Amino acid sequence: MASAEPARVGDVQLSRFETLPWRRIILVFLAVTITVVVALGAYQTLTLDAGEGGLSTSAWRDFTVLGIAQGSILAMIALGYSLVYGILRMINFAHGEVFMAGAFGSFFFANAYAQSGFLNDNVVVAMLIVTVVAIAISAGTAMLLERVAYRPLRNAPRLVPLITAVGASLFLQNTFRGFFGPQPRGFPKPTVLEGRLDLLGVPVAKTQVLVFVVAVVAMIALELFVSRTKTGRAMRAVAEDREIASLMGIDVDRVIVITFAIGGVLAGIAGVLFSLTFEQVQFTMGFRPGIAAFTAAVLGGIGSIGGAALGGFVIGLLQAIGPALFLTGFGIPSPFSLRDAFVFIVLVLVLVFRPGGLLGSGEAEKV
Amino acid sequence: MALGGAVRAGSIAGIVTIYLALVGLVERFDELNLIGTEVTFARLALIAAPLVVGLALARTRVVGGESSTPSVREATISGAIAGATAGVVVAIAVVFADAFGIERIGSVFQNADAGLLAFLTFDQPAAVAAVIHVVIAAAAGAAAGAYRRSPAAIRKPVGAAVATTLALGFLQRIVPISLDQLNVERDWLYSKRTGGLTWIGAIVVAAVAAALSVAKARGGGRLRDRLRAPSVLGDDDRSELFGRAIPWRALAFGVGFLLVLTVPYIVGSVVSEVLGTVMVFALLGLGLNIVVGYAGLLDLGYVFFFAVGAYATALLTGATLNTFTGSAEPVIGASLNFYLAIPIVVAIAAGAGLMIGAPVLRLRGDYLALVTLGLGEVVTVLIASPWLVPLVGGPNGMRNVPDAAIAGFGFRDPQHFFYLALAFLLLAVFISRRLISSRIGRAWTAMREDEQIADAMGVATTRYKLLAFAMGGAIGSLGGALFAVKIGSLTPASFQVIVSIQVLGLVILGGIGSLPGVIVGSLVLVGLPGLLREFEEYRFLAYGAALVAVMILRPQGLVPNVRRSRELQDEEQMQDAWARQKSEEEFEEPPVEPTGGELRA
Numbered sequence: 001m002a003s004a005e006p007a008r009v010g011d012v013q014l015s016r017f018e019t020l021p022w023r024r025i026i027l028v029f030l031a032v033t034i035t036v037v038v039a040l041g042a043y044q045t046l047t048l049d050a051g052e053g054g055l056s057t058s059a060w061r062d063f064t065v066l067g068i069a070q071g072s073i074l075a076m077i078a079l080g081y082s083l084v085y086g087i088l089r090m091i092n093f094a095h096g097e098v099f100m101a102g103a104f105g106s107f108f109f110a111n112a113y114a115q116s117g118f119l120n121d122n123v124v125v126a127m128l129i130v131t132v133v134a135i136a137i138s139a140g141t142a143m144l145l146e147r148v149a150y151r152p153l154r155n156a157p158r159l160v161p162l163i164t165a166v167g168a169s170l171f172l173q174n175t176f177r178g179f180f181g182p183q184p185r186g187f188p189k190p191t192v193l194e195g196r197l198d199l200l201g202v203p204v205a206k207t208q209v210l211v212f213v214v215a216v217v218a219m220i221a222l223e224l225f226v227s228r229t230k231t232g233r234a235m236r237a238v239a240e241d242r243e244i245a246s247l248m249g250i251d252v253d254r255v256i257v258i259t260f261a262i263g264g265v266l267a268g269i270a271g272v273l274f275s276l277t278f279e280q281v282q283f284t285m286g287f288r289p290g291i292a293a294f295t296a297a298v299l300g301g302i303g304s305i306g307g308a309a310l311g312g313f314v315i316g317l318l319q320a321i322g323p324a325l326f327l328t329g330f331g332i333p334s335p336f337s338l339r340d341a342f343v344f345i346v347l348v349l350v351l352v353f354r355p356g357g358l359l360g361s362g363e364a365e366k367v
Numbered sequence: 368m369a370l371g372g373a374v375r376a377g378s379i380a381g382i383v384t385i386y387l388a389l390v391g392l393v394e395r396f397d398e399l400n401l402i403g404t405e406v407t408f409a410r411l412a413l414i415a416a417p418l419v420v421g422l423a424l425a426r427t428r429v430v431g432g433e434s435s436t437p438s439v440r441e442a443t444i445s446g447a448i449a450g451a452t453a454g455v456v457v458a459i460a461v462v463f464a465d466a467f468g469i470e471r472i473g474s475v476f477q478n479a480d481a482g483l484l485a486f487l488t489f490d491q492p493a494a495v496a497a498v499i500h501v502v503i504a505a506a507a508g509a510a511a512g513a514y515r516r517s518p519a520a521i522r523k524p525v526g527a528a529v530a531t532t533l534a535l536g537f538l539q540r541i542v543p544i545s546l547d548q549l550n551v552e553r554d555w556l557y558s559k560r561t562g563g564l565t566w567i568g569a570i571v572v573a574a575v576a577a578a579l580s581v582a583k584a585r586g587g588g589r590l591r592d593r594l595r596a597p598s599v600l601g602d603d604d605r606s607e608l609f610g611r612a613i614p615w616r617a618l619a620f621g622v623g624f625l626l627v628l629t630v631p632y633i634v635g636s637v638v639s640e641v642l643g644t645v646m647v648f649a650l651l652g653l654g655l656n657i658v659v660g661y662a663g664l665l666d667l668g669y670v671f672f673f674a675v676g677a678y679a680t681a682l683l684t685g686a687t688l689n690t691f692t693g694s695a696e697p698v699i700g701a702s703l704n705f706y707l708a709i710p711i712v713v714a715i716a717a718g719a720g721l722m723i724g725a726p727v728l729r730l731r732g733d734y735l736a737l738v739t740l741g742l743g744e745v746v747t748v749l750i751a752s753p754w755l756v757p758l759v760g761g762p763n764g765m766r767n768v769p770d771a772a773i774a775g776f777g778f779r780d781p782q783h784f785f786y787l788a789l790a791f792l793l794l795a796v797f798i799s800r801r802l803i804s805s806r807i808g809r810a811w812t813a814m815r816e817d818e819q820i821a822d823a824m825g826v827a828t829t830r831y832k833l834l835a836f837a838m839g840g841a842i843g844s845l846g847g848a849l850f851a852v853k854i855g856s857l858t859p860a861s862f863q864v865i866v867s868i869q870v871l872g873l874v875i876l877g878g879i880g881s882l883p884g885v886i887v888g889s890l891v892l893v894g895l896p897g898l899l900r901e902f903e904e905y906r907f908l909a910y911g912a913a914l915v916a917v918m919i920l921r922p923q924g925l926v927p928n929v930r931r932s933r934e935l936q937d938e939e940q941m942q943d944a945w946a947r948q949k950s951e952e953e954f955e956e957p958p959v960e961p962t963g964g965e966l967r968a
Contacts, residue, residue, distance in 0.1 A: 026725075090733065091733045159736075162665060163918055166868060166871065167872075167914025168915055171911025173911075174908035175386075178389075178391050178478070178905065179478070180475070180476065291744070294737060298734075337753060338748060338754065340745075341744070344741030344742065345741075348738055351730055351734055352726045352727065
């Protein structure tokens with residue numbers, strides 16, 4: 001149904017632009033203003049002296065490293081949004097909670113292992129078990145979500161599953177709050193991961209190296225899975241056209257469940273990496289990274305694996321560097337409190353100027 | 368197939384019961400007595416899932432176009448099997464918890480403690496408790512199955528009696544206070560010791576409810592007909608007064624309105640306070656209803672307009688900033704009268720609606736939802752940021768929002784505030800009603816049904832979307848203004864993303880596009896948690912469950928939009944009713960999903 005209209009809609013939009021040039025003028029004006037403000041802010045920040053709040057080179061370097069590490073986590077969450085969107089044309093609003101579920105579930109194992117000493121004695125085994133638990137819980141949550149909240153509404157109007165997704169997100173958050181309490185819990189970190197490594201003269205925290213390596217491996221594995229395996233081919237077929245895929249003998253329901261499960265697996269791994277980086281879990285931890293990851297998915301071009309990865313890194317860097325770079329120059333106090341506002345503004349701008357995303361076609365194919 | 372279905376449904380019910388126990392909804396409410404000390408909320412929660420499953424299994428099924436209705440006997444048996452299965456699942460969990468050690472489970476699940484185990488084992492050995500669980504759950508399932516398939520002459524009075532008694536039990540914070548206000552002796556009905564209904568009171572209430580239900584079935588339909596269709600019955604000589612037809616409907620409205628006016632003094636100050644919050648949220652709901660219900664745009668950042676309304680009102684009427692040393696003047700501000708400030712606030716909100724709507728409204732629904740969510744978050748972040756301290760006080764917020772007094776009659780008192788809120792609410796209802804019946808409303812309806820066809824038919828969709836955004840924002844800002852006046856001080860904590868979701872929840876629960884639905888939705892979602900303080904912690908859990916359950920089980924909401932069916936001619940109305948009845952028979956409730964259980968519990 002949904003895929004029957006794109007070409008015509010594009011034409012209509014084009015004509016709208018031609019008849020209403022003022023809209024384009026406003027957009028161009030907006031773009032120019034933002035560019036000027038950003039450039040001015042960056043220039044002023046970089047020319048500040050250290051005494052006036054200017055930042056040293058090493059601070060910028062640390063921000064960049066942090067941004068890449070955060071970006072790799074965001075990229076993995078973003079893949080979950082992207083995969084589901086590609087197949088169901090639906091934003092799985094509760095995906096941030098899938099991520100939270102894995103992190104929270106793994107916390108109890110990590111905590112128990114830390115207390116018994118197993119975590120530091122057998123780091124690799126312990127962390128593998130913790131990760132497998134996180135994966136199992138996240139994937140289980142994602143599949144349960146699909147079964148309970150989305151499958152009964154497969155053919156409902158588009159807004160309906162989105163509303164249940166919001167509800168499911170709230171429900172999951174408060175379930176975890178009810179089960180495990182509202183207070184944040186400290187996530188134990190193996191001593192092996194303390195400290196920094198020296199990479200080409202740049203000191204990088206060991207967790208950040210781990211985060212980056214694991215994320216890249218996971219994304220390559222996903223790419224191979226989708227492009228090489230039979231199930232991956234089925235997923236691509238369903239994403240292309242669900243009805244025809246089912247006529248070709250593909251069990252669409254099964255493919256959808258697998259897609260949710262894969263999103264859950266990635267979210268679970270991301271949950272463990274996130275907990276190791278920030279050393280804390282709480283029932284609300286899924287919301288902000290979830291939104292940031294969705295922004296990343298849209299920025300990169302929703303539905304594409306490479307796009308989600310690229311978007312994740314861009315958003316991660318923007319979160320880490322952006323506020324300091326663009327806002328300090330204007331003398332705005334504590335710019336990092338505006339970090340999330342930054343992400344949302346980027347989301348709005350991407351959707352306005354390039355709804356297809358960086359790697360997308362440039363036009364909003366789903367509009 | 369029937370057996371397998373019952374066992375499967377029963378297992379889900381058992382898991383739901385365990386879920387309820389672990390999430391804390393069972394043990395913590397052992398103290399919440401509904402009737403005597405015997406019927407408590409916790410005990411009800413224990414049998415809630417088997418009851419729901421029993422009811423669901425007794426539904427009419429459609430298999431291959433053939434509908435089959437289980438007999439009383441079949442419904443009872445399948446309910447009993449499902450209930451027993453649920454009981455077995457719970458019993459296994461209880462025996463396991465007893466053997467494994469509840470403290471060890473408690474180190475992960477905060478609610479699993481000795482108290483919960485004591486409650487779940489009924490202070491008996493685990494093996495005995497297991498048997499009790501199976502028996503109770505089986506009885507609950509069987510009773511529910513039998514109830515649903517019993518003849519209407521039995522089912523309706525029983526249902527009315529049970530529902531009324533439980534409702535009065537839950538309303539133990541309101542009804543006794545109201546009775547006290549009216550100087551009615553109430554100790555026979557509500558016990559001061561247990562807090563809930565007394566057994567005598569419960570029996571009287573149940574008997575009265577059952578009697579009323581029977582009386583209604585015998586001939587109560589006539590009064591309703593008069594209220595609904597005065598013109599049809601106009602030539603009936605009994606309804607004539609001095610040769611003119613009695614305007615039953617207008618009379619009913621008049622009496623109802625007078626009753627509403629006396630509400631704050633009947634229910635007392637505490638409940639009036641809650642009602643004030645309910646009305647603020649109802650106002651927000653009416654605004655969001657225009658955006659979501661009429662124009663079909665999902666706005667997840669509605670808190671934006673709430674915040675704009677509240678802070679604009681505060682700044683325009685001369686509120687001050689909270690600082691550590693006392694208060695300071697904001698950098699921009701005026702000291703207008705509240706009623707002079709309101710039009711400006713509305714204009715600001717509408718303008719803000721246009722501004723944020725313009726770039727994003729060409730996006731399709733789900734993107735729009737995320738972008739509005741983002742913009743709502745931007746506002747939350749901005750008002751709490753140190754950057755805007757000189758304007759809105761940052762994390763400390765603002766205070767000294769002046770009262771909206773008229774000629775010395777202040778509205779800060781909760782009982783007075785009710786009237787101010789009522790006036791705003793009536794205004795918003797009026798605007799909504801006129802809008803949806805207008806050309807604009809028809810354009811919105813067309814757009815909501817199918818945007819591309821509406822576009823092709825010459826509806827300027829972007830323009831009408833913008834209009835909906837601005838109108839909805841303007842009404843939402845009224846809610847913010849009222850909130851500022853009610854509380855007198857503002858902090859960023861009141862303007863979190865959860866407000867957007869609460870408002871969306873009440874619009875959807877009540878029925879998208881339905882004005883009475885918004886009122887009912889806010890009474891249920893804002894009023895009930897406000898009155899049952901014990902549930903404070905679980906209200907958002909219930910919200911989430913309600914959003915999912917309503918969308919799956921009853922997408923039209925509690926009070927569906929009836930405007931159209933009222934406009935229909937009698938004949939069509941009958942046809943409609945016939946069709947509705949028909950469809951209800953065919954598509955009775957789909958199977959209960961695990962999330963559905965909490966809502967009813």
